Amino acid sequence: MIGTTISHYKILEKLGEGGMGVVYKAQDTKLDRIVALKFLPHYLHASEDEKVRFLQEAKAVATLNHPNICVIHDIKEEEGKNFIVMEFVEGMTLREKLSQAPIAVKEAVTYAVQIGEALEEAHSKGIVHRDIKSDNIMVNKKNQIKVMDFGLAKLKGALKLTKTTSTVGTLGYMAPEQIQGGEIDARSDIFSFGVVLFEMLTSRLPFRGEHEAAMMYSVLNEEPQPIQKYIPDISSEFVHILNRALEKDPENRYQTAADLRSDLKRLKRDTAAKPHSALSTLASAAPVDTTVSESGLSESDPEIVQFTSFTKASISLAVLGILGALAAGLFYHKSAVGSELKLQCPEVVALSKAREVVAEFRADATGLKSNATFRATFLDLNLVSSKAGIEETRRAIRDGNATCWKVDITKSGERYKNIPCCPLGGFSIWIDHRGRLVSYETPVRDSATGTALTNEQAIAFAQEVARRKFALDTTGYDMEIVRRSSPPGLAEITWRNRDPVFGHKEILRANIQGSKLIKLSRLLEPTEEWREKKNQGSDALWNAGRAVVVLASFATFVFGLVVLIRGKSWNPLRGRLPMVTSILITIGLLFEAQTASVFDFVFDAFFSVILGFTCFTTFAGLFEWLRISNLVRLYGAEQLVAGRLSARAVAASLIHGSLAGLLCVGIEKSLKSLMSMVPGYLPSISELIGIIESGPLVSAYPVAFVILLVVETAVVVELAEKLFRKRILALLIPALLLPILFLATERQENLTVLLIGFLSRFLIALVMVYIYRSYGFAATWLLMIVSTLFDLAISSRSVQDPSFVFQSNMLLVLIALLLTLGAWGYMRTRVIQSLKTLNSEQ
Known part of the structure; x- marks a missing residue:
């Protein structure tokens, strides 16, 4: 109806809708004034009783003439529509x-x-x-x-x-x-x-x-x-x-x-x-945080005051949090073999070196586009650790045997994730993190280029290139040369080291077609026996753990949807909490997606939005259930998503959650350093590879997805409190269940290592459960965010590349800002309370 004219009233905009009418802002073209028009809703037009009731309302109000009552100007019926012309109140x-x-x-x-x-x-x-x-x-x-x-x-x-x-x-x-x-x-x-x-x-x-x-x-x-x-x-x-x-x-x-x-x-x-004193003026002028309408609770409610108080436990948590941060920094090098991965060759350098290699091998990459992916090589760190120990594992990483930049130079610039894979009409070059060549390959051609080399010439040529590029002397290696008739002129030369290197087979390959080198690589590959053993061992445990995580996540989603549907009310869908959390999930999925083409990006974006909407409906049901179970524990989160950063509940959540997050990282790194001392410990650098692959200042994905774990923690704790009346059981049972989900990420076989890992996760889960029960959902959420950011900051700093050091510094500053914001909110609350107390005494 906006823009239309009814009688002599031009409708400008819709103001609102109530049980008995829809209200529009309109221009009175006769008297040149702004008025409000209240129409009978469309779905009531068929009811004569409602029309009579509507007109009766207008008749009643029209008898009133008072400056504090909205004035009725007219009652009209036009084009079958009844409406009241009222005073417009701005x-x-x-x-x-x-x-x-x-x-x-x-x-x-x-x-x-x-x-x-x-x-x-x-x-x-x-x-x-x-x-x-x-x-x-x-x-x-x-x-x-x-x-x-x-x-x-x-x-x-x-x-x-x-x-x-x-x-x-x-x-x-x-x-x-x-x-x-x-x-x-x-x-x-x-x-x-x-x-x-x-x-x-x-x-x-x-x-x-x-x-x-x-x-x-x-x-x-x-x-x-x-x-x-x-x-x-x-x-x-x-x-x-x-x-x-x-x-x-x-x-x-x-x-x-x-x-x-x-x-x-x-x-x-x-x-x-x-009379008003200066203190009373200050006290009344001091802003006070208001109630979040979703909960109906107030900052001054006794239960909220008790829930957001700073006690002796807060001081203890502050001390433990600081000690945890120090322990994380001290023990990171011992706990993470990835700390040896110091990136001396960032992506831009790897792209440049790949071009240099192409030119050196007398190939032409003019007009082709480059794309780099940081990934692991074929080196199995678990095999290295099992055969040679953790120190040799560190040396293998430090020497550049474990990771590399895979640079694809193609016409489209698309990224080829499959290994091995050489793009048609392009090049695939591997450069290790120290900037040295690992592998060079270009597709074979339909016809040989130049005069074909004899076997002796081809072997001599390949040995010279290997010496210059890999500083490798093939004396004592088993050598094999194979001539291929199709494609024509292809000679495949392979050298195999008789002595294992880091428990792996060292293999040097050189393919020459005609007089041109089309492939050169030096790789360390695990033995077939080890692959079979690994597949039967840790992979089975890993897959079982992943299945548990998937089932737990699916059960959480179903639980939320069932609560929402059985509630027979869609009011939870209007809440800010499910909206904010679903947006975070959507952003996290978008940041996770590594796409090169526009089509892939559009598909990933569509998938992210769909999953985000599913999360929205699920979280709406979950938060509604949590609100019914314990409304007070959601108060801080409601204040947080409402942007009331100076609220007492937000201040308590920021301080307690941030300190607990530092403590959890300290616990993890300390016990992980102990795990790494146990023979049979299986290390992993996949997390650090993911950080380098994603690039600096990309932390939205891990930060966004911690909300899933926080919601699951809250649901488990609330269910435990309903099932177990004893306080200690309600604390211990969730703390024992949550590590099962954590351990799904551990690919370990040694029983001692598994027990230490379980203890680490149990202590972290115990801290999470305690924080949730004592300080609420927001504090637990911030615990996970800060622990994720702090872990990311430590890992980024170990890379030692300037861009990643900058990322680390920014993340540490962000954590410091969260603590500062919490301290400011707490001090502000104390000042206001002191002013009110002095004012009341005066």
């Missing part, structure tokens, strides 16, 4: 204002007086609003109150089309008699007004329930929470007014809005007359 709802900042007591009293006057006017005309809440109260640009939406009002004396027994208001604001379906009168509005007054001062409702039944029980049976808990220095007069407005028995409430307005005016006068 401003924000009271709820929106509360979401930005809390309302000071003095300003709240001023607003309350205006709301009281609006209700007094409506009640004097026999109109009961029946839906007073912060969403239906506007604050215009002049800071003036406008009571909106009499869409549920009952006009006494007219046709009673709105049943007085229908509980159509919002539960948290409804009077007890309204919930019970009793007689509703002006005193019901006074109760709802009392709820709004409480909300203005505390940013929360006086009654609380996690679902409709709990909220109804609270309103009907529980006393409102004492406002002194949130505002200790509030005046006794204010407390009296609030308590009387919230009386459950209508006979004990204010009987008229006029009486309530009179008391509020007297309170306003007394508040204005009270």
Whole structure:
């Protein structure tokens, strides 16, 4: 409808939609003014009763003429559409204002007086609003109150089309008699007004329930929470007014809005007359973090205060976190054989050297594009460690036998991941991390180039190239030469070392077609016996572990979807937590994808979005279940995703989570260094290869995916607490289950190594479970983020390439900023509390 003209009103934009109408902003072309048009919703047009009810609402409100009530200009029916022409109020709802900042007591009293006057006017005309809440109260640009939406009002004396027994208001604001379906009168509005007054001062409702039944029980049976808990220095007069407005028995409430307005005016006068000291001015000016609407909790709730407090345990965690960071730095070299992988040849240098090799072998790469992939060679570090020990494994890595840059020079610039693979019409060159040639290959041709060399000439030529490129003397090697008729002129020369190198077969290959070298490589390959043994041993354990991880992840996803579907409510889909976490998963998948073509990128992006949407629906169900299980533990996460970085809960999460993350990395590196001393330890450098392959400053993938583990941890802990009443069992059982998922990444066979690895993961899981139970979901999330970033920072620094050292420094700065932000939020909270205490004492 936007842009169309109905009668003499041009519709400009849609403002909102409620239970009884859709509201548009419009231009009155006759009187040249901006108005609001409220239409009967399309799905109600067929109901004559609803049309009559709609017009009855307009008739009721049109009798009101008060500066604090939205004015009705006209009632019209055009083209079969009924609508009301109303005053356009430019401003924000009271709820929106509360979401930005809390309302000071003095300003709240001023607003309350205006709301009281609006209700007094409506009640004097026999109109009961029946839906007073912060969403239906506007604050215009002049800071003036406008009571909106009499869409549920009952006009006494007219046709009673709105049943007085229908509980159509919002539960948290409804009077007890309204919930019970009793007689509703002006005193019901006074109760709802009392709820709004409480909300203005505390940013929360006086009654609380996690679902409709709990909220109804609270309103009907529980006393409102004492406002002194949130505002200790509030005046006794204010407390009296609030308590009387919230009386459950209508006979004990204010009987008229006029009486309530009179008391509020007297309170306003007394508040204005009270002198203000400098301390009180500072205290009132200091910003206070407001409630996140998703949970309904407040920073000042006793359970939140207790949950986000800094205790002796916090000091102990700080000491352990610092020690853990130091231990991680000290033990990394001993724990990770990859620390020997010092990248002396970065990608740009490898690409340049590959071109030099092509030119040296008298080949032409003009017009071809280069692409480099950092990968492992055929050297099996597990075999090296088993046959020669961990120190020889370090030497093999240090000497450049374990990793290389695979440079593909092709017409399209596409990356060929398969090994061995030589692109048609191009070149495949391997350069080790020290910048030395490992392998050179170009496809054989249909015809030989130049005069074919004799066997003796071909062998001599290949030996000379091997000596210059590999500094290798083939004396004592077993040599074999094979002549191929197809393709023509091809001579394949192979040298095999009789003595194993690092427990591997050393093989030198040289292919010559005509007088041109088309392949030269020196590789270390494991024996067939070792391959068979490995496949029967660690691979089986690895595959079993991976299956456990897949099943656990699938069970988590199914659990979330079942919760969402069985809840019969799609409100969880509106939450920020599932939205933020699914976006993180999508970003992580995009960063993981290594694509060269536009088609592959579009496909990966589409797949990432689809999986992200699946995660969104799943996380919506999981977070809804966690919210029902223990709402307090999600409060910090809700504050975090809402961007309230100065909130007390966020400060506690930042400090405790970051310190615990440093501690976990320290535990892992310390015990891994112990594991590496055990004979039979099987090392791996796949993680470091992945870091170098991804390039510097690419940490979104590991950081994004830690959320999966955090959610699984939360679900396991909550289930354990429901099943085991003993606190110690609820702590130990999840800590024993989680290492099973961790160990799926360990390809170890030695029992001692496995036990040390299990102990390491158990201690880390124990820290995670403790942090979740003590400080909530956000702290556990930050624990995993910081531990991932710190591990990445240490690994990046070991590469020693300037770009990776820069990445390491940036990650360490980021961790320091997280701790600083947490400390700032904590100190800020303490200063505000001190100012309030001094102000109340004065």
